[in-house]
Amino acid sequence: MLDHITLHVADLDRSKRFYAAALAPLGYTVMMEFPGVAGLGADGKPDFWLGQGQATHSLHIAFAAEDRAIVDAFHRAATAAGGRDNGAPGLRPQYHHNYYGAFVFDPDGNNIEAVCHQPA
Numbered sequence: 001m002l003d004h005i006t007l008h009v010a011d012l013d014r015s016k017r018f019y020a021a022a023l024a025p026l027g028y029t030v031m032m033e034f035p036g037v038a039g040l041g042a043d044g045k046p047d048f049w050l051g052q053g054q055a056t057h058s059l060h061i062a063f064a065a066e067d068r069a070i071v072d073a074f075h076r077a078a079t080a081a082g083g084r085d086n087g088a089p090g091l092r093p094q095y096h097h098n099y100y101g102a103f104v105f106d107p108d109g110n111n112i113e114a115v116c117h118q119p120a
Contacts, residue, residue, distance in 0.1 A: 004039075004047040007110065010055040012038065014107050019050065021081035022104070025073035026063050026114060055108040062113040068100045074114035075102035086111055 009015035016038045020030050027042035036053075039046030048061075065071045072089045079085055083104035092099045101115040 002047075004049060005061070006037075006049040006051050007059065007061070007108075008051050008053040008056045010108055012036065012050060012052040015050050018078075018081045018083065018107055019048070022074060022078035022083060022106075022112065023048070023063065025070050025077055026065060028063075057109050058111070060111040060113065062101070062115050065114045065116045067118060068116050068120060071100055071102050071114045071116050075104065078102075078104040078112065082107060083112070087113075 016030060019028070019040055023040060028040045028048065029042070030038055031041045031046040032039035037049055037051045040048045040050070063074070065074065068089070075089050083106060086105050087101070087103035089102040090100065092101050096117070098117055098119050099115065101113050103111055103113045106112050
């Protein structure tokens with residue numbers, strides 16, 4: 001089990017705004033900030049960190065959603081915050097019959113996903 005991850009970003013303020021909006025439907029907020037880094041999380045623990053620096057590219061990160069409505073809300077929030085659509089919310093039966101996901105590219109080109117594995 002992962003404890004936390006850090007994504008390096010080209011523009012910390014831009015990415016912090018994007019992720020705060022995109023991950024809000026999943027209960028994430030900016031919880032900690034230090035010079036050059038910001039920690040986002042839910043339930044009192046920052047587990048997703050952004051660090052100013054040479055941007056990470058082509059990374060795929062999937063966030064677990066409790067239900068399909070949260071996946072839909074993530075996609076709406078992420079695209080409204082400037083994310084580029086990389087796959088509208090929907091079933092991905094090639095993974096398994098209840099795999100419901102949505103994908104967006106973040107400001108640095110990383111593939112960010114929200115996924116629910118529960119039936120409708």
